[in-house]
Amino acid sequence: MTLECVADIKAHHSSACAGDAEAVHQIRVAITRLRAAVAFFAPIVVDAEWLRLKKEIAWLNGPLGAARDSDVVLEYARRKRYRAWAQGTIGEQLDQRQVRDHRRLVRCLRSARTQRLVAAMAGWIRQGPWLARYKRRTDAEALQSYCTRELARWHERLVRKGRSLKTLGASRRHRLRIKAKRLRYMLEALTKTVALQGRGEFHQRHRPAKRLQRALGDMRDLKRFADLASGSPQVENGKRGKKHPPGYRHRKEKLLGDAIAAHHDLKYAGVR
Numbered sequence: 001m002t003l004e005c006v007a008d009i010k011a012h013h014s015s016a017c018a019g020d021a022e023a024v025h026q027i028r029v030a031i032t033r034l035r036a037a038v039a040f041f042a043p044i045v046v047d048a049e050w051l052r053l054k055k056e057i058a059w060l061n062g063p064l065g066a067a068r069d070s071d072v073v074l075e076y077a078r079r080k081r082y083r084a085w086a087q088g089t090i091g092e093q094l095d096q097r098q099v100r101d102h103r104r105l106v107r108c109l110r111s112a113r114t115q116r117l118v119a120a121m122a123g124w125i126r127q128g129p130w131l132a133r134y135k136r137r138t139d140a141e142a143l144q145s146y147c148t149r150e151l152a153r154w155h156e157r158l159v160r161k162g163r164s165l166k167t168l169g170a171s172r173r174h175r176l177r178i179k180a181k182r183l184r185y186m187l188e189a190l191t192k193t194v195a196l197q198g199r200g201e202f203h204q205r206h207r208p209a210k211r212l213q214r215a216l217g218d219m220r221d222l223k224r225f226a227d228l229a230s231g232s233p234q235v236e237n238g239k240r241g242k243k244h245p246p247g248y249r250h251r252k253e254k255l256l257g258d259a260i261a262a263h264h265d266l267k268y269a270g271v272r
Contacts, residue, residue, distance in 0.1 A: 001189045002125045005034040009118055017106050021071040024105065028064050031057060034121070036182040037189065040150055045130040053124060056117045063105040069224060070098040076225040076245075085245045089229045147190050154183045155205055155266070162212070162263040166256065170223065177216035184209040204269040211262035219255045222248070 008030035015023035035057065038045055074094045077086035086094070108114060124130075158179050162168075168176065187206040226244045 002034055002037050003122070005030040005037075006118060006122045006125065013109060017109050019102050019106075021068075021075075024064060024067050024071065028061070028068055031061060031064070032181060033185045033189070036185045039182065040154075040186050041134075044134050045128075047128065047130055049120075049124050049128060050130070053117070053121055056113070056120075060108060060114060060117060063101070063108045066101045067098075067105040070094070070101040072221050073225045073228060074098050076221065081247065082225075082245045094228070151183075151186065151190065151202065151205075154179070154186070155269075158183055158209070158212075159263070159267045162266075165260055165263055170220070173216055174220060177213055177220065180209050180213040180216065184213055205266060208262045208266035208269055212259055212266060215255050215259035215262060219252060219259070222251060222255070 009027050012020075012023040012026045012030075016027055035054075038050060076082055077090065077094050158176070161172075161176050161179060165173070165176070184206060187202050187209065191202050191206075226248055229243060
């Protein structure tokens with residue numbers, strides 16, 4: 001799984017440098033999958049080299065995240081229902097911001113620092129000191145037991161953290177989304193590579209985890225799009241229009257309802 005993540009980063013590198021929004025997204029997905037795998041097996045694999053790599057990944061994730069966010073809000077602005085509001089309230093700043101963020105990302109992706117990071121990640125995965133510890137501490141049965149137990153722990157933590165979803169602030173919702181995303185990715189990876197007991201139960205957890213992640217992600221994107229109006233030149237110059245895009249409140253409530261329903265389904269996934 002982890003080597004596949006590095007391969008995906010390499011595969012989408014050129015397209016991301018050319019401004020392909022989907023390639024930028026796929027690099028971010030690959031990095032998130034890699035970080036999820038390391039977090040999942042942290043007691044076995046985390047070492048000094050990973051801690052160094054983690055800092056470098058965070059550096060790379062900065063411009064990747066900024067470029068991805070610009071792509072998403074620009075896509076919102078081009079939708080038919082939002083087009084007039086975006087043009088009247090935000091103007092051309094979205095296009096300018098996207099160009100700026102992608103230029104910064106290209107400089108980052110083409111840098112020697114990024115090339116060293118990708119090579120170091122591959123080297124750590126193939127030959128890192130964690131590998132000897134992993135082989136000493138696990139056999140097939142022990143690995144299956146560990147994965148089953150850890151997936152259950154991640155599932156229970158996600159359910160517990162989302163109990164007050166309706167009243168969570170944006171920051172806590174964001175952290176909950178990351179937990180849902182990591183659970184989803186690990187369910188996808190482990191059900192393909194490990195002979196887990198109760199595999200059907202894990203499939204039942206996957207769908208609501210994915211729905212929860214997407215609903216919270218859409219809420220975050222919608223809020224970021226709406227918040228751009230507060231600092232726009234049109235608003236600052238007194239040309240104040242509608243503060244929020246058309247249907248904002250209804251859409252926000254719909255997404256929150258979807259997230260609450262997904263959390264409810266996740267809570268009872270596998271319960272007989």
